[in-house]
Amino acid sequence: xxxxxxxxxxxxxxxxxxxxxxxxxxxxxxxxxxxxxxxxxxxxxxxxxxxxxxxxxxxxxxxxxxxxxxxxxxxxxxxxxxxxxxxxxxxxxxxxxxxxxxxxxxxxxxxxxxxxxxxxxxxxxxxxxxxxxxxxxxxxxxxxxxxxxxxxxxxxx
Numbered sequence: 001x002x003x004x005x006x007x008x009x010x011x012x013x014x015x016x017x018x019x020x021x022x023x024x025x026x027x028x029x030x031x032x033x034x035x036x037x038x039x040x041x042x043x044x045x046x047x048x049x050x051x052x053x054x055x056x057x058x059x060x061x062x063x064x065x066x067x068x069x070x071x072x073x074x075x076x077x078x079x080x081x082x083x084x085x086x087x088x089x090x091x092x093x094x095x096x097x098x099x100x101x102x103x104x105x106x107x108x109x110x111x112x113x114x115x116x117x118x119x120x121x122x123x124x125x126x127x128x129x130x131x132x133x134x135x136x137x138x139x140x141x142x143x144x145x146x147x148x149x150x151x152x153x154x155x156x157x
Contacts (some may be wrong), residue, residue, distance in 0.1 A: 006117045012039070014107065019035070020028065025098070032074075032075075032077060032078050032079050032080045033077075033078050033079070034078065034080075034081055035078060035080050035081065035103045035104060036079070036081045036083070036101050036102055036103050036104075037080055037082045037102060037103060037104045037105065037106055038082075038083050038085065038098060038099060038102040038104075038105055038106070038134075039051065039082050039083065039084040039085065039105075039106040039107075039108065040085050040087065040095055040105065040106070040107055040108075040124070040128060041087050041107055041108035041109055041110075041121065041124075041144075042087040042092075042109065042110065042113070042117060042120060042121050042124065043064060043086065043088045043089075044064070044087070044110060044113075044114075044122070045087060045088040045108040045109050045110045045144055045145075046108055046110065046144035046145060047061055047065065047106075047108045048062050048063070048064060048065050048069075048084065050106075050108060050142070050144065051071045051073065051082055051084055052071045054071075055071055055072075055073055055074075064086070065084055065085070065086040065087075066083060066086050066088065066091065067085075067086055067091065067114040068083055068085045068086065068098060069083075069084050070082065070083050070084070071084065072074050081103070082106065083098055085098055092124060095128075096131060097135070099131060099134055100133055102134065102137060103137065104137050104138045104139070104140070105128060105134055105137055105138070105139045105140070106139075106140045106142060107124075107125050107128060107139060107140070107142070108142045108144050109121040109125070109141070109142070109143055109144065109157065110144055110145050111143040111144060111145050111146055111148075111151045111152045111157055112145045112148035112149075112150040112151045112152070113145075118152075118157070143157045
């Protein structure tokens, strides 16, 4: 009889309490980690379009970045705070002022650009790879505009 009483008490009191605690007393989920990235590339390479796409923004009304902009790109397990730097000639000389605190680099190039522009992009990429604040960071090099007829393959780039 005593065993039945103990079992009854456990089922009627303890089990519901444990279920209640498991369902209702969980704290908020831990915050997603955030990473600061810098996105660079020549003007017209598609940096703004890429980030707009990743943020699920409308592709209409995209204006080329003059200076810099910051976008938070949400993923399931992390948030990427991407600092996009304009790629015009007169802005590229200031890129290094925005490198501090970056944890990774996205370099976007137009795979269908002219030979001269591709050479300029190579030079800018090499400068970034050798910069003291970036040289140890992970780089993603994105050959954009693969849908254009003049697009180069990865091997050609």
